[in-house]
Amino acid sequence: xxxxxxxxxxxxxxxxxxxxxxxxxxxxxxxxxxxxxxxxxxxxxxxxxxxxxxxxxxxxxxxxxxxxxxxxxxxxxxxxxxxxxxxxxxxxxxxxxxxxxxxxxxxxxxxxxxxxxxxxxxxxxxxxxxxxxxxxxxxxxxxxxxxxxxxxxxxxxxxxxxxxxxxxxxxxxxxxxxxxxxxxxxxxxxxxxxxxxxxxxxxxxxxxxxxxxxxxxxxxxxxxxxxxxxxxxxxxxxxxxxxxxxxxxxxxxxxxxxxxxxxxxxxxxxxxxxxxxxxxxxxxxxxxxxxxxxxxxxxxxxxxxxxxxxxxxxxxxxxxxxxxxxxxxxxxxxxxxxxxxxxxxxxxxxxxxxxxxxxxxxxxxxxxxxxxxxxxxxxxxxxxxxxxxxxxxxxxxxxxxxxxxxxxxxxxxxxxxxxxxxxxxxxxxxxxxxxxxxxxxxxxxxxxxxxxxxxxxxxxxxxxxxxxxxxxxxxxxxxxxxxxxxxxxxxxxxxxxxxxxxxxxxxxxxxxxxxxxxxxxxxxxxxxxxxxx
Amino acid sequence: xxxxxxxxxxxxxxxxxxxxxxxxxxxxxxxxxxxxxxxxxxxxxxxxxxxxxxxxxxxxxxxxxxxxxxxxxxxxxxxxxxxxxxxxxxxxxxxxxxxxxxxxxxxxxxxxxxxxxxxxxxxxxxxxxxxxxxxxxxxxxxxxxxxxxxxxxxxxxxxxxxxxxxxxxxxxxxxxxxxxxxxxxxxxxxxxxxxxxxxxxxxxxxxxxxxxxxxxxxxxxxxxxxxxxxxxxxxxx
Numbered sequence: 038x039x040x041x042x043x044x045x046x047x048x049x050x051x052x053x054x055x056x057x058x059x060x061x062x063x064x065x066x067x068x069x070x071x072x073x074x075x076x077x078x079x080x081x082x083x084x085x086x087x088x089x090x091x092x093x094x095x096x097x098x099x100x101x102x103x104x105x106x107x108x109x110x111x112x113x114x115x116x117x118x119x120x121x122x123x124x125x126x127x128x129x130x131x132x133x134x135x136x137x138x139x140x141x142x143x144x145x146x147x148x149x150x151x152x153x154x155x156x157x158x159x160x161x162x163x164x165x166x167x168x169x170x171x172x173x174x175x176x177x178x179x180x181x182x183x184x185x186x187x188x189x190x191x192x193x194x195x196x197x198x199x200x201x202x203x204x205x206x207x208x209x210x211x212x213x214x215x216x217x218x219x220x221x222x223x224x225x226x227x228x229x230x231x232x233x234x235x236x237x238x239x240x241x242x243x244x245x246x247x248x249x250x251x252x253x254x255x256x257x258x259x260x261x262x263x264x265x266x267x268x269x270x271x272x273x274x275x276x277x278x279x280x281x282x283x284x285x286x287x288x289x290x291x292x293x294x295x296x297x298x299x300x301x302x303x304x305x306x307x308x309x310x311x312x313x314x315x316x317x318x319x320x321x322x323x324x325x326x327x328x329x330x331x332x333x334x335x336x337x338x339x340x341x342x343x344x345x346x347x348x349x350x351x352x353x354x355x356x357x358x359x360x361x362x363x364x365x366x367x368x369x370x371x372x373x374x375x376x377x378x379x380x381x382x383x384x385x386x387x388x389x390x391x392x393x394x395x396x397x398x399x400x401x402x403x404x405x406x407x408x409x410x411x412x413x414x415x416x417x418x419x420x421x422x423x424x425x426x427x428x429x430x431x432x433x434x435x436x437x438x439x440x441x442x443x444x445x446x447x448x449x450x451x452x453x454x455x456x457x458x459x460x461x462x463x464x465x466x467x468x469x470x471x472x473x474x475x476x477x478x479x480x481x482x483x484x485x486x487x488x489x490x491x492x493x494x495x496x497x498x499x500x501x502x503x504x505x506x507x508x509x510x511x512x513x514x515x516x517x518x519x520x521x522x523x524x525x526x527x528x529x530x531x532x533x534x535x536x537x538x539x540x541x542x543x544x545x546x547x548x549x550x551x552x553x554x555x556x557x558x559x560x561x562x563x564x565x566x567x568x569x570x
Numbered sequence: 571x572x573x574x575x576x577x578x579x580x581x582x583x584x585x586x587x588x589x590x591x592x593x594x595x596x597x598x599x600x601x602x603x604x605x606x607x608x609x610x611x612x613x614x615x616x617x618x619x620x621x622x623x624x625x626x627x628x629x630x631x632x633x634x635x636x637x638x639x640x641x642x643x644x645x646x647x648x649x650x651x652x653x654x655x656x657x658x659x660x661x662x663x664x665x666x667x668x669x670x671x672x673x674x675x676x677x678x679x680x681x682x683x684x685x686x687x688x689x690x691x692x693x694x695x696x697x698x699x700x701x702x703x704x705x706x707x708x709x710x711x712x713x714x715x716x717x718x719x720x721x722x723x724x725x726x727x728x729x730x731x732x733x734x735x736x737x738x739x740x741x742x743x744x745x746x747x748x749x750x751x752x753x754x755x756x757x758x759x760x761x762x763x764x765x766x767x768x769x770x771x772x773x774x775x776x777x778x779x780x781x782x783x784x785x786x787x788x789x790x791x792x793x794x795x796x797x798x799x800x801x802x803x804x805x806x807x
Contacts, residue, residue: 407690452657
């Protein structure tokens with residue numbers, strides 16, 4: 038033991054052991070080091086602060102809790118052009134990309150379908166710290182930017198607003214995004230490669246499953262914004278065209294007690310003490326509305342098909358645009374209305390949604406959609422002959438297989454130069470039991486299908502409106518009359534002759550734009566393998 | 571003195587007269603009876619081959635007959651669903667003016683349906699040129715003429731089947747209609763008519779073609795003038 042006199046005393050007044058001494062020494066050293074470091078940092082901070090001229094011009098905004106209403110006008114990025122040159126404006130957008138060196142930082146700000154270049158460089162009022170802050174903002178964060186609009190000599194190829202750029206004066210982060218993004222919007226916006234390749238020259242693509250798992254991010258791409266705005270346009274044109282022709286919009290129930298269309302592909306739901314089904318189509322209720330004297334009805338609503346089809350064009354839940362119309366003497370009156378409606382939709386999209394069509398074509402290039410006015414109507418035997426001449430062996434009482442439909446689409450395109458046509462007079466034996474047979478030849482029926490780019494989008498027919506005849510036809514199809522008693526009863530008290538059809542909204546958009554998968558035109562798609570998001 | 575009864579009575583049936591001078595054994599032997607094995611086998615196999623060949627031949631005849639019947643049904647279908655849909659793509663700035671008269675001529679012999687469509691690439695649908703006819707049953711007609719106004723082709727292009735190549739130009743369309751009306755029957759007397767008609771068509775082509783020079787047009791007009799002389803119609807009728 039060392040000098041007894043110099044031993045320091047511990048807390049309890051007794052002399053401390055060697056270990057305790059050593060520990061005390063170590064703690065003191067640590068504290069001294071910490072203090073020194075803090076001092077150095079504070080010094081540095083002070084120094085930095087002292088040099089930061091732009092202290093108030095940038096930073097993370099306090100969370101907007103509606104505490105004030107500043108007198109500020111945020112310009113939509115899509116409206117910024119040479120008309121605002123040399124003006125100071127406020128802009129809110131997402132940080133799409135940013136790359137910075139020490140002295141300057143180039144960013145692209147994005148808002149829905151538009152992007153614009155914004156840059157910041159060290160200058161009189163802009164400090165190095167501010168540029169550094171700007172370069173470190175995580176992608177997809179929402180930022181408010183104040184700056185001056187400048188015209189550019191060379192077009193900014195990568196932005197939609199390619200003739201101007203913003204020189205940033207102030208930048209504030211409104212809502213920060215987590216730094217690790219599951220997919221980059223830039224990658225999700227690149228044109229798809231052939232052969233489903235995933236990468237080309239160091240520029241990766243995002244595959245479909247990743248997109249669907251992170252749908253919120255995927256939907257932010259300019260392409261998806263355009264697709265769904267166009268989809269809204271289809272619905273709007275559908276409603277407007279039919280309303281102008283005197284149609285009334287109705288809403289039919291989706292929880293029903295019996296499976297409506299033939300086929301067992303219904304979802305079951307538990308309904309209190311029993312079971313109910315999700316409607317496969319509004320067919321029955323459309324017809325009841327006609328029997329209830331509404332004469333011309335249409336409905337836009339969900340359709341549920343429990344088919345285990347994992348294809349590029351099937352969903353388990355989709356939006357159906359259905360219409361039904363009472364006619365006077367011939368079902369061609371209805372066929373004309375439906376054909377004209379489609380032509381109005383195509384013309385309306387071409388007129389008012391050209392920006393969206395161009396945006397989509399940048400990522401998914403496709404040939405523009407062609408159609409004839411009035412609509413081309415071919416008859417089934419003609420189509421069979423065209424297919425036979427092209428080498429397909431089929432009889433004229435067989436249904437068209439999907440490859441035959443596609444081939445027929447190509448043949449019609451070659452001969453008539455149209456992507457949209459109607460095929461009338463299908464053989465009776467391939468249609469449902471409620472289809473009205475042709476009066477002159479019972480081999481045929483008063484039914485029709487419509488095709489876009491060689492794929493079927495609508496199936497319709499004149500419906501049998503006489504209860505006795507309907508029972509006969511049901512028996513001929515081997516259907517137990519008890520299961521469809523309620524359906525037959527709808528026509529018991531007089532019903533006008535009527536016809537109609539239904540289209541899938543997602544399919545129409547997919548085929549109009551030439552997309553290859555229906556999931557691209559469904560906001561949150563549902564298929565046998567996907568229930569979320 | 572005495573008459574004696576004959577000892578015998580010659581009845582031809584009683585007497586067996588020999589008809590063979592010498593009896594010799596047969597030279598032609600029947601195989602089964604003789605039992606010579608090699609020869610028997612060869613003959614059986616020959617017989618087998620013969621019957622096999624005959625059976626095969628029967629089979630083939632059946633197959634050919636079946637195929638013949640199949641072929642006849644398709645050609646029959648061809649004749650029944652038979653109306654021909656002639657699709658003409660034309661540009662509104664250069665309408666095929668002769669089409670109206672061609673349709674009139676066709677109507678003298680066939681039931682013709684005329685359909686007119688405007689393509690999505692044009693806004694002017696030229697409704698005054700030909701009117702669209704409605705029908706509830708296309709099968710009732712022999713010929714359907716579908717005229718599509720498009721922005722693209724300078725010369726009208728006619729499509730018959732997607733598999734056959736398209737027919738370019740108005741004069742060729744006139745030749746097609748001529749064939750359908752039976753003007754091109756290859757009898758020697760009509761050769762002169764046919765050749766002169768072709769010369770007329772070619773001259774028309776030159777006049778119509780945007781690329782022809784003024785001189786070429788003048789020459790063509792002169793040719794036509796020479797053929798027409800003072801008649802109202804070419805070919806006198």
